[in-house]
Amino acid sequence: MRTRRLLTAACVPAALALTLTACGGGPAALPSASGPSSAEGSPASGDSYQQVLDAAPVAAASRIPSGSLMATIKKRGTLVVGGTDTAALFSLKDPVTGKLTGFDAGLAAMLAKYITGSTKTKLVQVDVATREQLLRNGTVDTVFATYSITPERAKKVDFAGPYYSSGNAILTKKGDTAITSVRDLNGKNVCAQSGSTAAGNIKDFAPKANVLLFDGNSQCVQAVQQGRADAYVNDQALLVGVQYRDSSVQVVGKPFTTDPYGIGVPKQDPEMKEFVDAWLKTIETDGLWAKLWKATLGTAVTGAAPKPPVIGSAEGS
Numbered sequence: 249m250r251t252r253r254l255l256t257a258a259c260v261p262a263a264l265a266l267t268l269t270a271c272g273g274g275p276a277a278l279p280s281a282s283g284p285s286s287a288e289g290s291p292a293s294g295d296s297y298q299q300v301l302d303a304a305p306v307a308a309a310s311r312i313p314s315g316s317l318m319a320t321i322k323k324r325g326t327l328v329v330g331g332t333d334t335a336a337l338f339s340l341k342d343p344v345t346g347k348l349t350g351f352d353a354g355l356a357a358m359l360a361k362y363i364t365g366s367t368k369t370k371l372v373q374v375d376v377a378t379r380e381q382l383l384r385n386g387t388v389d390t391v392f393a394t395y396s397i398t399p400e401r402a403k404k405v406d407f408a409g410p411y412y413s414s415g416n417a418i419l420t421k422k423g424d425t426a427i428t429s430v431r432d433l434n435g436k437n438v439c440a441q442s443g444s445t446a447a448g449n450i451k452d453f454a455p456k457a458n459v460l461l462f463d464g465n466s467q468c469v470q471a472v473q474q475g476r477a478d479a480y481v482n483d484q485a486l487l488v489g490v491q492y493r494d495s496s497v498q499v500v501g502k503p504f505t506t507d508p509y510g511i512g513v514p515k516q517d518p519e520m521k522e523f524v525d526a527w528l529k530t531i532e533t534d535g536l537w538a539k540l541w542k543a544t545l546g547t548a549v550t551g552a553a554p555k556p557p558v559i560g561s562a563e564g565s
Contacts, residue, residue: 297349297543300536304358306365307527317517318363321389327360330374330388330512334466336489337545338394351544352392355411355511358536359390362527375464376443380404383514390524391512394486396445402564407510408524409565410557411537415503416446417484419472419491422498427479430504433457436478439468446481449505465490472497483507485545492548508562525559532556 295303312318321327331352333341339353348357348371357367372388379395382388383405394414397407420427427433433454440447442461450457460477462468469490471477480487487499511528513520531537538553546553559565 294542294546295539297354297540300354300539300543301357301361301367303536303539304361304367305530305534305536307362307523311523311526312363313519316523317389317514317520318523321360321363325364325366325368327356327363327369328372328387328389329356329360329369330372330379330382330391331356331393332373332375333371335394335486336493337548338486338489339392349544351412351540352394354540354544356390356392358531358540359511359524359527362530376441377463379512383512384516386514389513390520393512394483394509395512396483396507397510397562397564398445399564404515406513406515406518406521407562407565408513408521409510409528409559410508410562411511411528412485412509413554413557414483414485414507414509416449416481416505416507417487417503418500419469419480419482419487419497420478420500421472421475422496424478424498424500427500429501430454433479433481437476439471439477439480441465441468441482444482445505445507446483450481453504469494469497488545488548508557508565510562510565528556528559 312322331339333339333348335350335352338350339348340350341348356369360369361367372382374382374388374391374393379391379393380401383391395407397410401407418427418430418433427436430453433450434456436457437460438450438454438457439460439462440450442463447459447461450459460471462471465482465486468477468480468482472480473496484499484503491497491499511524513524537556541553
């Protein structure tokens, strides 16, 4: 049975109280994929994206035992990451340089450095339908893809973390006032990605909604833009990234679920989960997690960096 994760006042992380700093007018400039904008690197906003990566630690040799997946990655010199290159603020590719930046991309680069001494990663595109398969068959070493932890998914793969917490929210056309909360989705055409937790949550919270399923994020955004869907439901953090890039859409209401994001690792290599959890604790304790948040998500939302969720606190982690 799928676990409903209701959002309560006690579990709302600061990151979910998002107020865009780039609202109105035209779309705001995106963080450069070759590094942050000058505003991101200014003293007022903290360390730049590249400075955070430069400060990332490297694991002691004793932390990487012979025969482990980490040893294989270290010998290869590259961390193979399942992810995306189209998620603003999380993992976005610069069309000129080909470099990735964002919260997920930065974490992946930092984990690569922890294992190999270099931030070099190789991206393999994944979607909701392929993440578990690519981890299980060894195509990728790990998945950084705003990957919600669920008990069902944890039967197939292991999750390190959680490393971030978001929640389902609603995207509509800019200026649409007919939808302001999840209850308003009843009787509306609502898009969600196939296989996502959002698809089931819509039915739980708005049982009279007509759910339209598409494979990818861009297809759902286009459906809203073209009027084929009245709304698109996904994790608020992702939808904020869409709004950050496109002033024709808006995120409305408050999150109506809570979704802990995990780092997917192969279940057949259990030592990898323990290793990644220990690395997460290290970068959270030394402040690098918060600095990366400020250099990525913090360029689009107001306030201090949120406190990261407790590692192992999500069912399935």
